[in-house]
Amino acid sequence: MNPSLVQVLERGDIRRGDAFAVAPAPTLASGFARLDAELPGGGWPRGALTELLTEHEGIGELGLLLPALAALTAAGQTVMLIAPPHATHAPAWAAAGIRLEALRLVLPRRPRDALWAAVEALRCGGVAATLLWLDELFRGQLPANSLRRLQVAAGEGGGGAFCFRPAQLAAAASPAPLRLQLQPAGRQLRVQLLKRRGPPARQAILLDIARPADFSPRVSHVVAGTVLPDAADSRRRTRVAA
């Protein structure tokens, strides 16, 4: 190779199209070896925005983050949830290995306040990871430039920044350097890397995330079987009452 070209390639701001970019900051291990292998730097980025796009909530989008969050809180680092979509059920978070003392919830009433709180939390060096649910508050109309502001703020604070967003936005432009689309796949979670610093990911990966039960239709049938007589019983009672 031409020596001057070698020199150019050694520069931090130049990367080859077929190699991962040099990760600017240490990453957070995701707890999933297959995912870490696909992420530049071998884990969730710090100091940069990560978008997690899902069609529906409840498919395991939080389960994907829990191992990393558990590791952070176990090390005494703070994790902040901004405008979470529902009430947090403490026993479940504790059971997932999160040290609750290290968790902070911000529940702004106005969308404007949520965005302000998000920027401040991301900018704060004292927060190791921030989870954001902003699109619903803004009814899908995040103000122009807010993602850019979040990305800049994440760069200042240097923590993990995870933004949960609806899957319709997959095709929209975004300043987030890492964008993942998540889909349910039975017991597993299908993760498609829409965008990353580095070569585009070829195919989706399937991850074994923690699920509350086995995915087995047969079991569900048996369970349903135990339910049905009882349900029928209650219907009988209604008839009697009628």
Next chain:
Amino acid sequence: MAFPTPALACWAGRFTPQVNLAPAALRLEISGSLRLFGGLPALLQRVCEDLAAMDLRAQLAVAATPLAALWLARVGGNVIARDLAATRAALAAVPLTALQLAPPLARRIEGFGLRRIGELLALPRASLGARLGKPFVIDLARALGEIADPQSCFVFPEHFEQGLELPAPVAAAPVLLFAAHRLVAALAGWLAARNSAVREIEWLIDHGHGRTTVLPLAFSAPVYRAERIERVLKERLDALSLSAPALALRLCAPQAEPREARNHALFDGGGQRQEALAELMDRLVARLGPQAVQGLACHADHRPELASRSEPGLPAFRLPALPPRPLWLLNPPEALREVQGRPQRGGALALMAGPERIESGWWDGGDARRDYFIAIDSAGRWLWIFRDPRLPGGWFLHGIFS
């Protein structure tokens, strides 16, 4: 500096605990503070910056004796005389008017044809005493450092309470920040002089006619830096709308506590992170209100809706091993339709596990008897649903596993 106030003396406490509040001057004994501030030029720089930020103009002079410093400042300042020799040299050029002598004495000296201290010092001291009186000669000796000149020190009050009148009525709360700056500077100086910190302070906004808005400001950890206090105040003022224009502002710190010795954690990353987080939390609370910023803790109640608390409650609550619980809880639970004994939500739900009976609360009227199931809907959502065995078809969605 025409009217130095106790508030200003408090501010000066930031540089030294030895402050002298003279009728038209503030004197700071800084020899003990030079090292802390990184030398005289750095200290003077900070003094000037603070004064500029408070929009105050002052004539500064540094001298080896209190009286010399006062005289040098009176004639315009901008003099730095670090030792007695330099002080003597600087005083030589000072006009005698700077001494603000009693008129008969001043006239007599003028009659001698003397204009400057230097000319006076050229005369034999014994004859000066005979002609101009002993007190005058003693003052001269004090200024030159020939005899001691102890000053009475400003006594930093036990409780901080300082106020100021606003130059014009202020209608918009954020504008108060500018006036508040002087009071925060005074508080920070007072805290520095007493080596203490505060967890809460109280602002009193006076609207006239006996109406006052009380604005308490609480901090998650003891604070003493002016910048830190102001950043939290800014968020509080930004979120505040005044009921009437403000005419005066008052700042009280009812309770100060001794400042903790700087521990080593402060010097590594951990301490900085802690401090940054504490400040963030304070600002979030100031702007969004205390109910919008919460922690999370488990509470010993079998009813899922009562198992979470927003604040740490009893320490070390040991969790019994529970079957899987959802991260999100719906409050109130969402009623589900039932078709042929199967709960529906966009189609029939597939039950994956259950039932788990949760029975509790009969002792406090919150009676609950529910059979919980883990279910999946057609979109692949993992749901936590329950049925009240006593209510026919009473299926509810209570949580989302996520």
